[in-house]
Amino acid sequence: MTVPRFWRKIDNRYNLRGTRCGNCGTAFFPPRRICPGCRRDGSVETYDFEGRGEVITFTVIRAEPPSMDGQTPYVVAIIETPEGARFTSQLVDVEPDDVEIGMPVEATFRKIAEDGADGVIHYGVKFEPTARD
């Protein structure tokens, strides 16, 4: 893969930068250019997520694709933000057996994958359990 393919997503992936419909207020991460509810009547603007959410569902990957070589077992989850946006990411700094649906989590900047030994290293946001007060 060429570098621009990943470079162009850096702003979104590093900063949890999504979009929001100026008409109905629905927030999107991953970003969307058209609001499915308002379609062309909505004006979609940039929106930054805070990096908090809760686990909707999860799995522990034990058979990994080549891009994740050597990382298993790792936890993949669908996370929902307070704004209602849902996306897929990994959970880190938690034992797989301790992960639960409904668990509050927060963003942490991490390495995601390597494009082979000589390729690009991909970074982005993973999630860890929210520190309890």
Add this chain to the structure above:
Amino acid sequence: MRDVAVIGAGVTKFGERWDDSFRDVFVEAGLKAVQDAGLTGDRIDEIFVGNMSGGRFVNQEHIASLIADHSGLALEGHVPATRVEAACASGGLAVRQGAQAVSSGLSDIVVVGGVEKMSDVQSDQSTEILAAASDTEWESFYGATFPGLYAMMARRHSHEYGTTREQMALCSVKNHSNATMNPTAQFRREISVEDVLNSPTLADPLNLLDASPITDGAAALVLAPAEDARRCTDTPVYIAGIGQASDAIALHDRRTLTTVEATEVAVERAYSSAGIGPGEVDVAEVHDCFSIAEIIAVEDLGFFEKGSGGAAVEEGLTELNSRVSVNPSGGLKACGHPVGATGVKQVAEVALHLRGDAGERQVDGAEVGLTHNVGGTGGTAVVHVLSREAPR
């Protein structure tokens, strides 16, 4: 719009076919279907082919031309051929395209094929190729594999409805049992619940024996206007209803993780055009790419209430000649899942049952059948309702 009949069907042996190339398996299926219809090549007006990823599995694009050529229909006749792609639903969509071509009157005799040759790449490569059916930038980028995505659906289904690991495993057990009676199936052997539970975990809670395999194979149908069908065969099968629907490509963008809404909408469209309901379906080939997918499918297709699919499987209500015979071929799990071929194979299988030609695994007195083919984790679904009786 004209009614459409299936007048011929052919399925190759599914499995790891080291001795045969992509074109070999397709030509075999096409020949079987055309011979089954009692036709010759000069009668064919048009070809549609379902194929997910010839480009990545065998480094071959422009598959429609290749297939027309090696079926002997390009140099002579210059028959138009079109490839259809929707990941694992490619075959089902090809059937729908073919039916529309006949229905509209643009073509009379249409061959619909589906083909995939998956064993020419290493298994981790095939995992990566299949993952391209999900959202590459926002799902697989973060390490979500296909088993991982279905595992997240399974986890949520268990959380909301109490569906158990054993109930999921029973889908694989049943499908392996059915496959022992299907000469073209990849895995013709019984397995036990313990075998499934003790097989290596791919993505918790799903294990290797919850998953459909890597398969080479092809299937083909011959479609004709219903009014002409009886001139070609004594046992035509009619396409009584078709429904197709789209949903968000990424699992995380769906309204629910425990229902495949594209299936619900597609089947409603198919039932409505056929004028029937789920209670009238005798035999169904459903998209069990993973065991949990069969449980969700039998709910979404209306055979059982949402949340009760696992219990229905446990009670044996989806076994051969029970309430509704689900996946008599062995399904994707045990018959095999050459992705582009599956949707076409499903229609061929149901056609055999409606004709009374399914041999040892025949569903007794089957009058109405259904096929359900899903792309990705539910971004596409297509349902066909088939009937032994001609539409009124």
